Every structure is written in structure tokens, then in C-alpha cells.
Amino acid sequence: MAKRHIFSSRMQHILRLTDEHTPVIKTIQKNPLAATRCRLDAPSEEMTNPPPREDAYMIVMQINGTNSRELWLDGKSTRTEPLSAGGVVFHDMRQVPRFYFHDPLDSVNYFLSRKTLDSIADDADAPRISDLKFTPGVGVMDPVVGELTRLLLPAFDSPDQVSRLFADHISLALGTHVAQVYGGMRSVVAPPLGGLATWQERRAKDIMSANLRGDISTADVASECALSAGHFARAFRRSTGLSPHQWLLRRRIDEAHGLLLDRRRSLAEIARACGFADQSHFTKAYARLRGISPGAWRRQQEISPKS
Structure with missing residues (x-):
């Protein structure tokens, strides 16, 4: 696993936020592609701090509203366009992007390192990508990035409920999509048709x-x-x-379902035993897959044990 980047602290520094503003910075970082939700209620009066110059990309998706900003690359002003909700913009971190934000900010920022891009290409048996192709400061509407971000949004409020397998799933899908669409990645070997042995x-x-x-x-x-x-x-x-x-989520629900028959165990105990963050997390996942809450199912068995 690649070395983790402390992306929330990085974004806090870049946006010049003090400690009392840290709740607007929430990062999911369980794999090499970190994702941070940034929300600022007021425009920034100062230019953002310079990020470290490194071989990586920051991918920004605007969630709500429209954000107008000034972009500076390597100390030079660059033309930008307002970024509307659903818009995606790319930044090359080797150019040390800095901003003036003229509107409130509500975005999800992804950090994609060169090491991660190389791993994606190697895994696809494809030549490594030289650079991503995009126009600095100009957003695009990308429904794939939009849908993956939509799936991820609830997790920012409950990061302890995010498994590494889920984070890997989103990371692999997003990274592969970016490598193919913006990096021109094409596998030189036909993908195998079969499944696992x-x-x-x-x-x-x-x-x-x-x-x-x-x-x-x-x-x-x-x-x-x-x-x-x-x-x-x-x-x-x-x-x-x-x-x-x-598959893992269904396996956890199956395990929990069996434990519900042991009335000595509380729902909270069952949740912990089966890897859920808490009883609420367990209840939501169980109800979503089985159409009934675990507590209601247990009460049904008390009324009609043979059903």
C-alpha cells in the first residue's frame, strides 16, 4: 500500500484554515487515492497557500452552487471559467496551483499520485501514462466521476463506517476511468473472460x-x-x-442475522461482532439488504417463532 498523504491537513494549510474551521475538511484516506470534502461558507479574501510541488494531480468536483475563482500556475495568472455543480476540474501539482475563491466552496478533492497512475497502468498491462490531458482552469462534466462521488458523499460524515474494500472499489474505478479518458490508457492485452479459479x-x-x-x-x-x-x-x-x-457486506449481514437468534446479545454487541461501526450502521445496512430492521425481525420471531 502506498504511503498515505495527510490530505486533510494539507487542504487545511492550502485554504489557510485555522483549527476552528477543521470540521469543513473531512478526508477519507484508506488507500492511495485520498478524497477530501471541502466546504467554505464565505469567499476567500487571500490567495491560497502554495501546495508542495509534486508529481501528482488534484481532481476537484463541485458539489453545490457555482464557484468562481482566479487560478495561478507557477506564479502566473491563468484563465479560468466558473465551476458549476457537477463540474470537474484537474490541477497538475507540479505547477503549484494557487487560487482566489470568489464564491463559497463546496467540493470533493481527489489526490492522484504518479505512483498510483503507474500502478493502474501496470495492472491493466498498458503502457504507463505520460500526462493527463485537460485544460487548466476549465471544468468538464464527467458523469462517471459524478456518480462515484455521489456514492462516496455519505461516507464523509461517517468515515469510520468505510471499509478498505469499499475505498479500494471507488479508488480503482475512479483511477482507471481517469487513466483511460484523460490519460489515453489502453491495455495491450485482451482482458481475460473467466472469473476466479x-x-x-x-x-x-x-x-x-x-x-x-x-x-x-x-x-x-x-x-x-x-x-x-x-x-x-x-x-x-x-x-x-x-x-x-x-460480498463482504452481505457476509457480515448473514453473520449478524444468525446472531440475532441469540437473544442474550444486544444489537450493539452483534454490530461490533460483525464489523459494523455501531448499531445504527448495522441497522441501516441490514434493513437495506433485507427490507426490515434487525430489531423488527427479532420481534417477529418472538411473536411467531416458527415463521
Whole structure:
């Protein structure tokens, strides 16, 4: 796993925020592609601090409203256009982007390093990407980035409920999409049509079942199956019809369902035993998959034990 970037502290410094403003900076960072939700209620009166110059990209999606800003690259003013809700803009961190924000800010910022881009290309058996192609300061409407960000938004308010497998799933999908659409990545080898071998599927399920909290990464499970992370994720879906994180969530719900029959256990105890952050997280996930809350299902069994 790549070295983690302290992206929330980085964004706090770039935006010149003091400690009392840190609630507007929320980062999900369980894999190399960190994501930070930034919300500023008032325009910035000062130019943002310069970020470190590094071989990486920042991908920004505007969530609500329209943000007008001035962009400076390597100390020179660059033409920009207002970024409307749903718009996506790219920044090359080697050019040390700095801003004046003329409107409130509500965005999700992704940090994509060169190391992560190289790993995505290697995993796809494709030539490594030289640079992403985009117009600095000009946003584009990208429905794929928009949908992946929509899936991620609830997690910023409950980052402890995000498993590494879910973070890996979003990271792999977003990184691959960016590499293909903006980096021109094309695999030189046709993707395999088959799924996992029987032993690989069994091994993967055993490992995930032994780590119900989801603290194991896709790369860790893939390694046990002698596959790269990307190949494993695609083959697992072909074999099971589910992504690894979806399969793990169902496995946790199945485990919890069995424990509900033990009336000595509270819902909170069952939630912890099956890797959920708390009882509320467990209740929402259970109801979403089974159409009834765990408490209601348990009460049904008390009224009609044979049903």
C-alpha cells in the first residue's frame, strides 16, 4: 500500500484554515487515492497557500452552487471559467496551483499520485501514462466521476463506517476511468473472460470472512490469490456477481442475522461482532439488504417463532 498523504491537513494549510474551521475538511484516506470534502461558507479574501510541488494531480468536483475563482500556475495568472455543480476540474501539482475563491466552496478533492497512475497502468498491462490531458482552469462534466462521488458523499460524515474494500472499489474505478479518458490508457492485452479459479474464490471468501471489519485491502486478498488488485476485483465480480466490498457486506449481514437468534446479545454487541461501526450502521445496512430492521425481525420471531 502506498504511503498515505495527510490530505486533510494539507487542504487545511492550502485554504489557510485555522483549527476552528477543521470540521469543513473531512478526508477519507484508506488507500492511495485520498478524497477530501471541502466546504467554505464565505469567499476567500487571500490567495491560497502554495501546495508542495509534486508529481501528482488534484481532481476537484463541485458539489453545490457555482464557484468562481482566479487560478495561478507557477506564479502566473491563468484563465479560468466558473465551476458549476457537477463540474470537474484537474490541477497538475507540479505547477503549484494557487487560487482566489470568489464564491463559497463546496467540493470533493481527489489526490492522484504518479505512483498510483503507474500502478493502474501496470495492472491493466498498458503502457504507463505520460500526462493527463485537460485544460487548466476549465471544468468538464464527467458523469462517471459524478456518480462515484455521489456514492462516496455519505461516507464523509461517517468515515469510520468505510471499509478498505469499499475505498479500494471507488479508488480503482475512479483511477482507471481517469487513466483511460484523460490519460489515453489502453491495455495491450485482451482482458481475460473467466472469473476466479475455484481455489482462488474459496481463498478470497475465507480471507474476507475472517476479516469482517473490512480492515483488509483488495491488494492483500488479491496477493493471496496470486493476482494483481485490478485483475482480482474484475475476476471476483465475474465469479460472484458482486464486488469484493459488496460480498463482504452481505457476509457480515448473514453473520449478524444468525446472531440475532441469540437473544442474550444486544444489537450493539452483534454490530461490533460483525464489523459494523455501531448499531445504527448495522441497522441501516441490514434493513437495506433485507427490507426490515434487525430489531423488527427479532420481534417477529418472538411473536411467531416458527415463521
